[in-house]
Amino acid sequence: MLFALVVLGLAVEGPFDYTVPADLSKKIKVGARVWINFRNQRMLGYVVKLAKKSKIKHLKPILELLDHTPLLDKNALLLAKQVSEYYCCSWGEAIEAVLPGALRKGRKVAGLIPNGDCPEIDSPWIGNKKAELPSATLIHDLDGQDRWGIYLEQIKKTLNSKKSVIIILPDISAVLNAREIIKTKIDAPVGILYRKEPNELEEWLRIKSIGTIVVVGTRSSVFAPVKKLGLVIIDEEHDSVYKQEQTPHYNAREVAFMRSRIEKARLILGSTAPSLEYLNLAKKNNLRYTFIPRGRDFPEIKTIDVKFERRGAKKKNIILSKYLEDSIASNLDSGGKTLLFLNRRGFATYAFCHNCGMALECPRCNINLAFHFEDSVLNCRYCNFKMQAPKICPNCSSGYIKFAGAGIERIESELSRIFAQAKIKRIDFRGNLNLKDADIFVATSTIIKEVNCNFDLVGILGIDNSLNRIDFRSAEKTFALLLGLLRLSRKKIIIQTSLPKHNCLQALLTKNIDIFYEKELSQRRELRFPPFRHLIFVKLRGKREERVREASFNLFKELNRVNKSRDIKIISLNPGQPSKLRDNFYWQLLVSADSAKRATKFLKINLKNFPHSGIIVTVDVDPV
């Protein structure tokens, strides 16, 4: 008698035992999909082990075997297992992150070629032995393009040794761009992987069937089913899009690290502005560090302290300082291109009643609606709720609506008033940017990803907002923005700020990039923040505010009571950010630990026993 241990794409750990019907016992393999009856429902399961006996009394049989050749090889199953143990999800949920949508829904595929033999997985493990670090290199490339030379050289080297390559990029347009580079420079099959690609399944199967291939893709392509993986490249390693917003909350960069360790592949991380996590590893000599300096002179960099900039007698917040305005004017005169940067879309972030002062809020979220001038629409950036902006206050019916918190639409209209003769263009979505189209460009952070464009003058607005966020990474994120803007600038950068002494700005002004990293790292070390310790959010959400609050307090108390580990600390309990989203109320517990895996294990055990009717609990390890 043969038994199959099966996991499911649900938030239940498993695995669950099933009997294997005699006619399937020769055909069934670890890594194959099966239809099973689970709690009287026909569900898709993944075979993770075959056994000669089972401790469970009343077993149900496997209903159908979908794959005569396993979809997942030993390494893929192991990677999913490690993901589930690090990111606090079930093994089955992690497996579903690996597979294309069609395969998760039970689509059968024909003509799969086995990936060699597939030995059984005996027991869960990771980090039982001292983890071996993969061979990794961090390329800190200030100008942003030179690293491709290194990439291409390493890709060729890997292909020559008959091994495959995965290149991971932040977004689809970067993927398509990279594909063109690869296709012209590399003579090898190229695969493209991103979720929502129309031929996702066909492409996935093709990648699985080809011996040596270069796969280019977004976050999920870290799981690409290449046979012999020799190299993984993560471009713009610091980008937060590598973190998945839904369960499992994996970060493709860390998964790439895990995968390189399993498959003994090399890892290259490239970035204009490396994360502190990987910069710290470099400083500890745990990975190779290559710095590619700016290949041209630094622009002149100047900060304007807006505390001392008051135009006229009025105290109202100035948008453009006199100095910046004059600089734009002289740049216009000499025919130069100007970029004004403000990381805030729309016209205003805040619409309120002149009479009663009430701010217009999203009905589903605890968030002020942003105002877009062109179509006169109020929009929630979280749930995308839209409404026509009312003329008079819906609350007191007497006041008219005023706007505050300038976005780039506001800057644009301000500029066209001041520089009536100039051509002005707003960039708030990624598109084809042509420098010929305007004299002054007003842009949000989407501009950072542009390649091959340079501005004579770059004016940076609203950087204080970015620095003042209640997020321990705010300085790091701001610095990454500034380095991105440095890359786009040719002659001069003007930064309007009330915090000119901040490390971010001092590092730029002194043209000594490393002092930012040194100071920020030493602060993080002192405060026991990442990368010196892991942070974990335990998020609770539900329709009823009071219940979510109560459950969170109970959970906080309970976790503190049962926690015997000196490593794990349950730090705080706070309303979510925002506290209400899509009609759900949020609370979050913050946990810290030296070992994410240990904390995850602790949470898995203790969340299981926690009663939470009507409340959904999710765990986010290493939030970004």
Added chain:
DNA sequence: AGCACGCCGACT
């Protein structure tokens, strides 16, 4: 996650 079971309050 989802679903059944069972306990309590409001009501034809």
Added chain:
DNA sequence: GTCGGCGTGCTC
């Protein structure tokens, strides 16, 4: 009496 809302626990 019984219908149904919601808390609790289990799924091989």
